Amino acid sequence: xxxxxxxxxxxxxxxxxxxxxxxxxxxxxxxxxxxxxxxxxxxxxxxxxxxxxxxxxxxxxxxxxxxxxxxxxxxxxxxxxxxxxxxxxxxxxxxxxxxxxxxxxxxxxxxxxxxxxxxxxxxxxxxxxxxxxxxxxxxxxxxxxxxxxxxxxxx
Amino acid sequence: xxxxxxxxxxxxxxxxxxxxxxxxxxxxxxxxxxxxxxxxxxxxxxxxxxxxxxxxxxxxxxxxxxxxxxxxxxxxxxxxxxxxxxxxxxxxxxxxxxxxxxxxxxxxxxxxxxxxxxxxxxxxxxxxxxxxxxxxx
Numbered sequence: 148x149x150x151x152x153x154x155x156x157x158x159x160x161x162x163x164x165x166x167x168x169x170x171x172x173x174x175x176x177x178x179x180x181x182x183x184x185x186x187x188x189x190x191x192x193x194x195x196x197x198x199x200x201x202x203x204x205x206x207x208x209x210x211x212x213x214x215x216x217x218x219x220x221x222x223x224x225x226x227x228x229x230x231x232x233x234x235x236x237x238x239x240x241x242x243x244x245x246x247x248x249x250x251x252x253x254x255x256x257x258x259x260x261x262x263x264x265x266x267x268x269x270x271x272x273x274x275x276x277x278x279x280x281x282x283x284x285x286x287x288x289x290x291x292x293x294x295x296x297x298x299x300x301x302x
Numbered sequence: 303x304x305x306x307x308x309x310x311x312x313x314x315x316x317x318x319x320x321x322x323x324x325x326x327x328x329x330x331x332x333x334x335x336x337x338x339x340x341x342x343x344x345x346x347x348x349x350x351x352x353x354x355x356x357x358x359x360x361x362x363x364x365x366x367x368x369x370x371x372x373x374x375x376x377x378x379x380x381x382x383x384x385x386x387x388x389x390x391x392x393x394x395x396x397x398x399x400x401x402x403x404x405x406x407x408x409x410x411x412x413x414x415x416x417x418x419x420x421x422x423x424x425x426x427x428x429x430x431x432x433x434x435x436x437x438x439x
Contacts, residue, residue: 187382212361212381214413275383 175228192232194247200229248273269296323398323433330426348431358417392438
């Protein structure tokens, strides 16, 4: 009788532990896609360096004007996932504001985009990758999938 | 032994199972009734709440700023332009099936649009509206 109770207790503890443990790496990627891709394109980790991601994930309650807070374990899990896939810390993928669009790399890559393009109502903001990067939702930002909308010609 | 088994069962069922919009609305209505005896969710109130121009912030003056005035229509994020799937469960069966997700989005969007948390009554009315035929339009 005693061993039955012990087994039940262990099973109970195991199930609690399973729910309480941080999601494994594969799930962290899925959590990133779901949580970080719910209001905007899930910006790929390689666009910012690890310290940048760490700072951003520590300040989710003031995420560019919104409160994007998640529970502690999901935050830790996604943060680790991002940092392990981040850009090298060489300044190119760094921005005091934490805005990817203000990193030197981004500015250089988009130097041919005019002010008018950014202002176009179909674009609205540099956060809106999908306006020109038609494969953004699939994580594809290659130039062959870029189509810049031009409201003037109704394209 | 019986108590132990009951506790074990309760512990194993901790994660919220999928629910229906009506069940979710009913849960909020129950909460609301603790401070407003006799409260029952109203789809009409929910619709008015959804359409209201709160004007607390410039970018998200109302729920409709992102979700449009028709819950069955796809919306667009007012700041990032990201496409938003329809709110109405009739158009998007995944809506209002996970209490945890519903709470997360209420917590975020009520702060964004109303500048405060929504009351349980407001949540009950809103979910009731979307679960009703009015919300299917």
